[in-house]
Amino acid sequence: MTTFDEPATYTPAQARAAFRTGTAHPTTGWANGFTQTNLIAVPEDWAYDVLLFCTRNPQACPLLDVTDPGDPGTRLAEGADLRTDLPRYRIWQNGVLAGEVSDATGLWRSDMVAFSIGCSFTFETALAAEGVPLRHVDQGRNVAMYVTNRPCEPAGRLFGPMVVSMRQIPADRVDDAIRITRAMPAVHGGPVHIGDPRALGIDDLSRPDFGDPVDAEPGDVPVFWACGVTPQAALMASRPPFAITHAPGYMFITDRYDSEYRVG
Numbered sequence: 261m262t263t264f265d266e267p268a269t270y271t272p273a274q275a276r277a278a279f280r281t282g283t284a285h286p287t288t289g290w291a292n293g294f295t296q297t298n299l300i301a302v303p304e305d306w307a308y309d310v311l312l313f314c315t316r317n318p319q320a321c322p323l324l325d326v327t328d329p330g331d332p333g334t335r336l337a338e339g340a341d342l343r344t345d346l347p348r349y350r351i352w353q354n355g356v357l358a359g360e361v362s363d364a365t366g367l368w369r370s371d372m373v374a375f376s377i378g379c380s381f382t383f384e385t386a387l388a389a390e391g392v393p394l395r396h397v398d399q400g401r402n403v404a405m406y407v408t409n410r411p412c413e414p415a416g417r418l419f420g421p422m423v424v425s426m427r428q429i430p431a432d433r434v435d436d437a438i439r440i441t442r443a444m445p446a447v448h449g450g451p452v453h454i455g456d457p458r459a460l461g462i463d464d465l466s467r468p469d470f471g472d473p474v475d476a477e478p479g480d481v482p483v484f485w486a487c488g489v490t491p492q493a494a495l496m497a498s499r500p501p502f503a504i505t506h507a508p509g510y511m512f513i514t515d516r517y518d519s520e521y522r523v524g
Contacts, residue, residue, distance in 0.1 A: 268292040272337060272513045276345040284347045284362050286402040286509040288381050288394075295447070295518050296511040297324055297336065298377040298488030299346060300495075301504040304329045307373035309416035313494060314375065316413040320422050320490040322378035322446050324514075330370045336514035342376075343368045348507035350492070355499030364504050372504070377488040378447035378521070379511050380425050385518045386440045395428045396474045402509035403427065405470035405487050409461030410452075412490060420494035423470070424452060424460065425487040428480035437483055446521040453484040460484060470508035 267275070267290040275291045287296055302310055307329070314321040325336050332343045343365040351358045351367060361367070380403070384394055396403045403425050410422040429437050434454060442450035453460055465482060466473045470489055476482070489508045506512065 272515050275513045276337070276340055279347040279362075280341070280344045282362055284510065287347065287511045287513060288384065288403060288509065289397050291513045293385055293518055295336070295514045295516040295521060296379040296381040297514060298379050298491070299342060299374060299504070299506040299512055300377065300491045301342070301368070301372045301374040302500060303369060303502060304371040304373055306417070306500050306503075309418045310375055310491065312415035313412070313418040313491070314377065316415045317422075317490065319449055319452065320412060320486040321488065322448060323375060324378055324446065325376040327374040329373050332368060332374070334374070334376055334514070336376055336516055338515065342374050342512065346506050346510060346512050348510040350505045350507050352495050352500075352503040352505065354501055355496050360507055367504060369502070376512065377491070379488050380448050380485050381511060382447040382518050382521060383441045383444045386444065386522070387437060390436060390440060392433050392437055392440070393430060395477065395480070396472065399475060401472035401474055403471050404465065404468035404474050405489050405508055406457070406460070406462045407469045407493055412494065417500070418494045418498045420490070420497035422452070423487040423489040423493050424484040425471075426457075426465065426468075426474070426482050426484050428474060428476040429483045430477070431479050431481050434481055434483060441485065443522050445523065448486045448488070451483050452486050455481060457482055457484070
């Protein structure tokens with residue numbers, strides 16, 4: 261019997277069932293080998309803005325699926341329910357975080373359109389397979405995420421800064437991390453920056469905007485990837501009346517294999 265001490269061995273269906281019954285845990289390291297996604301759901305009258313925003317900012321917002329209005333299902337996992345099968349959701353009103361819930365069913369409007377966006381947790385399986393350390397996983401922490409000084413391309417009523425996830429990578433493995441992640445453009449692809457965080461407007465790595473601070477080991481280099489939390493920064497900047505998203509680091513686990521999104 262699989263236990264919560266072995267989340268990597270869960271099937272996607274087992275993980276979703278655990279979240280559906282109230283387990284709330286960051287999903288990094290869960291259901292190894294299966295793709296995870298970010299979620300943003302908005303009323304239908306904002307859906308085109310989100311679609312255009314994703315199209316214009318594909319590295320930060322690589323789009324994997326879009327639902328019909330009101331449909332809580334997804335083609336990425338048969339029988340799944342986007343209202344219940346993530347471990348934690350965020351509720352937004354006029355661009356302000358109104359709260360977090362473990363079940364969004366009662367808040368899901370009949371005109372909601374849900375967007376599933378590629379997640380960098382997906383390429384972590386490939387990094388680990390080649391022996392690239394993942395410090396946040398080893399430390400039992402959520403990945404560190406930061407709002408940057410890089411603006412996204414505006415789209416309709418949506419605008420805002422790029423958010424990045426950061427991983428401390430040993431200097432002699434940075435080239436490997438670049439090669440591995442570049443081969444997975446559907447889940448953010450290669451890094452957007454390596455080294456000095458001040459170039460991204462980040463003053464203090466110990467104070468992430470989302471997630472947890474991660475301790476570096478001697479010889480580590482901070483490496484930054486575009487992050488699917490970027491739409492949440494756009495919500496805060498653009499202030500649509502209502503939206504539901506995943507809580508950063510608490511992703512949807514799909515039935516798709518990570519290898520399906522690897523090219524070359």
